[in-house]
Amino acid sequence: MSEWSERLRTRIAAREARTAVVGLGYVGLPLLAELARAGFRAIGIDTDQRKIASLQAGRSYVLDVPDAALAPAIGEGRIEVSGDFDLLRDADTINICVPTPLRKSKDPDVSYILRARDAIKARMGPGKLVILESTTYPGSTEELLLPELQDGGLAVGEDFFLAFSPERVDPGNAVHTTRTIPKVVGGVTPTCTALASCLYEATVEQVVPVSSPRVAEMVKLLENTFRSVNIALANEMALLCDRMGLNVWEVIDAAATKPFGFMPFYPGPGLGGHCIPIDPFYLTWKARMTGFESRLVELAAQINASMPTYVVNLVRRALNEQRKPVAGSRILLLGVAYKENIDDLRESPALDVLRLLEEDGAEVEYHDPFVPAFTVGESEYRSVALSPERIGGYDLIVVTTAHREIDYAALLAAAPAVVDTRNALGGTDDPKLYRL
Numbered sequence: 001m002s003e004w005s006e007r008l009r010t011r012i013a014a015r016e017a018r019t020a021v022v023g024l025g026y027v028g029l030p031l032l033a034e035l036a037r038a039g040f041r042a043i044g045i046d047t048d049q050r051k052i053a054s055l056q057a058g059r060s061y062v063l064d065v066p067d068a069a070l071a072p073a074i075g076e077g078r079i080e081v082s083g084d085f086d087l088l089r090d091a092d093t094i095n096i097c098v099p100t101p102l103r104k105s106k107d108p109d110v111s112y113i114l115r116a117r118d119a120i121k122a123r124m125g126p127g128k129l130v131i132l133e134s135t136t137y138p139g140s141t142e143e144l145l146l147p148e149l150q151d152g153g154l155a156v157g158e159d160f161f162l163a164f165s166p167e168r169v170d171p172g173n174a175v176h177t178t179r180t181i182p183k184v185v186g187g188v189t190p191t192c193t194a195l196a197s198c199l200y201e202a203t204v205e206q207v208v209p210v211s212s213p214r215v216a217e218m219v220k221l222l223e224n225t226f227r228s229v230n231i232a233l234a235n236e237m238a239l240l241c242d243r244m245g246l247n248v249w250e251v252i253d254a255a256a257t258k259p260f261g262f263m264p265f266y267p268g269p270g271l272g273g274h275c276i277p278i279d280p281f282y283l284t285w286k287a288r289m290t291g292f293e294s295r296l297v298e299l300a301a302q303i304n305a306s307m308p309t310y311v312v313n314l315v316r317r318a319l320n321e322q323r324k325p326v327a328g329s330r331i332l333l334l335g336v337a338y339k340e341n342i343d344d345l346r347e348s349p350a351l352d353v354l355r356l357l358e359e360d361g362a363e364v365e366y367h368d369p370f371v372p373a374f375t376v377g378e379s380e381y382r383s384v385a386l387s388p389e390r391i392g393g394y395d396l397i398v399v400t401t402a403h404r405e406i407d408y409a410a411l412l413a414a415a416p417a418v419v420d421t422r423n424a425l426g427g428t429d430d431p432k433l434y435r436l
Contacts, residue, residue: 002158004127005191011092012198015039019199020091022116024051024081026274026344027133027167028097029062030178031203033069036078037179038203043091044081055081063172063342085119093129093199094120097167099274100134106281108137113144121148129161129195131185132213135220135279137286140164141213146188157189163196164213166220171273172342182206186216224279225297230265231276232300235307238267238436247435249423267436269400269421270307270349272338277304277347308352311421311436315357315396318417318434324395327361332384332394334411335401336368340422343370350400351376365394369405388414399424 001009011017017040021032024046035042046052054061058071073079080087088094098112113134120130130149132141141164146156154160168181183200185207187193193209200207210216234252241248248267256264271277280297287294312326319329338348345351350366355376357364365384373382384390386406391397391414399408402422412418412425412433421436 001191004159005157005161005195008092008127008129008161008195009198012195012202015202017092017199018043018090020045020088020094022046022085022088022094022096022119023098023112023134024048024055025097025099026062026064026171027169028095029055029060029065030169031095031097031133031167032079032081033065033073034178034203036073037069040202041077042073042079043087044079045083045085045087046081047083049083052081052083055079064169064177086123088120088123089125092127093131096120096130096132096134098134100136100278100282102278102281107285108282110136110140110144113140117145117148121151124149124152124154124160126154126159129163129192129199131163131165131196131199133165133167135166135224135275135282136217137282138214138217138221139286140217142188157187157191161187161189161192161195162213163187163192164216165196165200166216166223168220168223171344172339179204182208184208184210184216184219186210186213188213221279221283224275225283225300227265228271228276228280228304229296229300230263231268231271232303234265234267235303239310242436249435250427266423267421268307268349269311269353269436271304272346272348272350273344274346308349308356311349311353311398311400311419312356312360314419314421314434314436315362315398316360318396318419322395322417325361326357328363329395330363330365330393331357331396331398332391333364333366334368334397334399334406334408334424335403335422336366336371336374336381337401337403340402341370341404345371345374348401353398353400354381367406368401369403386411391415 019035019040020043021028022045024044032042032044060067060070096116098116101109103109150156165185183204185196187196197207197209238248252264280301284294284297336350354364367386368383397415397418399420399422402424408424417432419434
């Protein structure tokens with residue numbers, strides 16, 4: 001153990017380490033709150049001044065972090081938020097929680113990681129622990145961060161410490177939170193792993209060390225590719241059951257009674273969120289770089305991406321049976337968030353359904369109690385209020401998100417026809433109901 005590693009270990013154990021989080025989104029803000037709760041002084045850095053202003057006023061923009069848990073910590077100085085990266089000079093630990101989207105070509109966009117790395121490098125010094133949490137391809141930590149951070153002559157594992165720990169945030173999940181979800185940690189050296197583990201052990205309930213950053217990076221991609229592939233299977237089963245006149249939801253629920261060898265996954269209008277639609281492409285891109293063709297993963301992504309088009313085909317079928325064209329029909333989307341009971345629009349398939357319907361000439365409105373308004377390009381949309389009279393004025397209702405606050409049975413009674421992509425109406429048997 002070097003002098004710097006012993007010093008950092010002691011400071012973490014005594015809660016004297018100054019911690020910092022770069023990127024205050026759905027991952028970074030909950031982590032910042034947990035670091036403060038654990039007794040650390042926590043510094044949050046973000047380039048979005050609207051987020052900084054909101055947090056400084058004690059207002060959270062992430063549902064998983066209520067104002068009541070945030071405002072006291074900011075008021076007492078346990079949390080400091082700023083757009084000033086110079087605050088990183090005094091930080092002992094730095095967690096990078098920035099976005100990792102895809103380019104239009106479906107290749108990884110690691111530009112946010114690179115900008116965070118460069119900001120840290122300019123303020124680097126001995127004794128710091130840097131942990132990348134942003135989802136990325138195996139090898140990123142050692143290929144993108146390590147060469148630059150040790151460029152000034154610091155030795156990794158001796159003078160500074162570098163690790164990867166994949167975020168595992170599930171927005172809106174009150175049971176599995178940042179604190180309770182096990183934290184996988186892989187350091188560049190054993191000392192790096194030990195120090196990163198030490199920080200997380202003081203912050204979350206369980207830490208799972210692995211042998212390297214590349215293993216930890218692959219863990220994240222496996223987790224979400226597993227879900228992507230199995231959701232694709234459920235979606236393909238939905239297409240087949242529709243062709244055969246079967247209720248796919250009944251089939252899945254019956255199969256789920258098997259107490260071994262089966263795990264239920266459910267179909268839907270497509271994939272949404274910050275992980276499952278994105279992460280498999282990081283894996284397939286890296287696979288191509290090694291000369292390997294990940295055919296199953298790529299096929300699953302194609303099936304899932306096709307689901308919004310299938311939903312629109314269901315809409316066409318439902319309207320045809322009313323002898324109405326899509327063009328000119330008034331359609332209401334119920335829910336635009338990518339999953340139930342949250343306000344997250346990232347990669348939401350509902351937005352694809354909306355776009356496709358508008359391209360067909362439909363007049364589309366939406367209702368979502370969690371998303372009062374949103375903008376796509378130059379188009380602005382606002383959630384409409386619900387009433388039996390309004391519902392009766394639409395030609396079709398499309399359930400794209402199953403929020404608990406919506407009375408779907410009452411809507412079915414008032415609507416001329418409903419396309420239910422989320423099984424929100426359960427076992428209801430009604431001739432004007434069209435299931436996914």
